[in-house]
Amino acid sequence: MLLTILGGCGAWPGAGQACSGYLVEHDGFRLLVDPGYATVPRLLERVTADQVDAVFVSHGHPDHCADLNPLLRARAFRDDPPAPLPVYSLPGALDAVLALDRPGILTDAHVLREFTAGDRIDIGPFHAQTRLLPHSVPNAGVRLTAGERVLAYTGDTGPSPEVVELARGADLFLAEATYADRVPEDLRRNLSSARQAGRQAKEADVRHLLLTHLQPGTDATAARAAAGAEYDGEIGIATSGLAIDLSCKPS
Ligand SMILES: [Zn+2]
DSSP: OEEEEEEOBSSSOOTTOOBSEEEEEETTEEEEEOOOTTHHHHHHTTSOGGGOOEEEOSOSOHHHHTTHHHHHHHHHTSSSOOSOEEEEESTTTTHHHHTSSOTTTTGGGEEEEEOOTTOEEEETTEEEEEEEEOSSSOEEEEEEEETTEEEEEOSSOOOOHHHHHHHTTOSEEEEEOSBSSOOOGGGTTTOOBHHHHHHHHHHHTOSEEEEEOBOTTSOHHHHHHHHHTTOOSEEEEOOTTOEEEGGGSOO
16 A cells, blocks of 8 residues: 655645645555645646546545545546546535536536445445544544555544544554644644644554644644654654555564
């Protein structure tokens, strides 16, 4: 299983950066997880729009799904449009982004496959176990298994025992860490710090922690240090272009 980070900014894309966007590949199948702001230009540096086989969206905030619109446009406006793109999301999560174009324009470019958080879904070679995690809107964390490797991704989440269950024993834990050490009081139930991500990585006994969704202005060095105070394993920061082959990780 190969993970390529298209973007790792939380909330809005910093200069030259992109928001949440992750290309996950296995056995030639390309799954795009969270096409957030500015991720499509990074995606198109690597593959053509028609080479994406499916999209999974954790929740309906635009920093996680706004670039679904240009991705679907890039497919629909071709002379020879590819087959409709399967798009997995929670019910209603994509209503706003799918309404950006007038009705009918992108209808044939996608097929919406809405699921309920907690569902297990097979997406190509990936087995996806979804889990409802606390956020200001419904948010589905996902545990992707393929080739005996496990990638756990939180989307956006406040701290919860459910996060630990999602990540239990994962080869890679891709964890939202909007802040380094301290989440503002009014957001504490809906977002996490790098320190909390580190604590949960330790509790879940994951093999590798990758911090993502750092809000522009959150210091990456401070985030890594805060997570490292809680978790002894390998810690990385998700930035555009970073690629991790989970198959190469020692078992
Ligand atoms: Zn969000």
